[in-house]
Amino acid sequence: MSDNNRRAEHLSAVQARILDYIIRFKDERGYAPSMREIAENVELKAVSSVSHQLSQLEKAGFIDLKDGLARGIQVLIEPEGLARADSDTPVQFGDAAHVPLVGSIAAGVPITAEQNISEYVPVPRALTGKGDLFMLEIKGDSMIDASIVEGDLIVCRQQKTAENGDMVAAMIDGEATCKIFKQRDGHTWLLPRNSNYEPIPADNCEILGKVVTVLRKV
Template sequence: MLTAKQHELLQFIQQRLEATGISPSFEEMKDALDLRSKSGVHRLISALEERQFIRRLPNRARALEVLRQPENTTRPAVANDVTPARPARTTPEPANDVIEVPLHGRIAAGLPIEALEDSRSLPVPAALLGAGEHYALEVSGDSMVEAGILDGDYALVKRTDSARDGEIVVALIRGEEATLKYLWREKGGMVRLDPANSAYDPQLYPAGDVLVQGKLAGLLRRYN
């Protein structure tokens, strides 16, 4: 049996899909159901998914498909009292949501500069991000141009404290300065941070001076 809120959410999702072909965002669902937080939406979505009223579309973050509806809306629904959902009009497949990720200042792609923290956020298509926690940094400098990372780009970073040799990482140096570079571990307890620009030299530091704060997951570029 669906609860009143589960039924209300199912109807809202179906109506939005029929009207636009795009599943509503969690924020829109929260507002439509007058919930206090998105965690309530997550619980309702999970319950509907477990009962096979909806499914999450693979490789499309937060995109939903309605599989079936209760037979009528004037009495409580029961598990076996269902009919296939009315097919939506010919509309595009639900599109990816946009996720707001924290934007933490500027990061050097040349010489290390201090990483600035602020309270801004950056809207990012969910398809660009995989699992895990992410943040964004604005690139400053040209030392990674041969890797296709340009001054003014936004680096999308997966938060992690570990990385393999050869990966592009955000490295915090001596707890004060951050830089975007290829990571290599050298013999003798040294870490080498390599640029992707032949005009720049690699940077060598004792391993204890370098802290990995994330790995490059993607890029956003604004064309003016």
């Protein structure tokens, strides 16, 4: 199981309560609670227990402990529907994938390498299907006739191959782009969906993944 799947699937009930409390506290006050405040509000007797649970949350990728201090907690993932159970059984967050939103892409490393990821976005699995996923933000208007505009988020399933007509994310000339994949007469092309743009010769492109859904900010 990948690290991303481990992050998304479940936490213990104690960890879920701690994460929920941290998120609500920061929303209300603008900074993170102390370990003692966490202990008092999630009914843990010892501050050392809080420290252990925070370390587990950090290892799972939900938080970043700045200099090891609770006040410096940065929440990296905010799962929807945190359940507040009274036992230590795993708390499921529902059928959602926490998809890494990729910013700049470093050459020579996997697209979902940590240095490429700006945040994780929860997306219902009903929209994505199975597989290893990543997300890119659309720049420009080359896909506007496919109803994809600047600022949209495309969710892609990682794969190295594509079929004619697939909408793909691909690397070409050091940049990631979203286009329609086309092979013709022994050559590969990346086709825009805007008559103002020309097809891109792409024999040397790298297919990063197939687009499985598009999200729009409102």
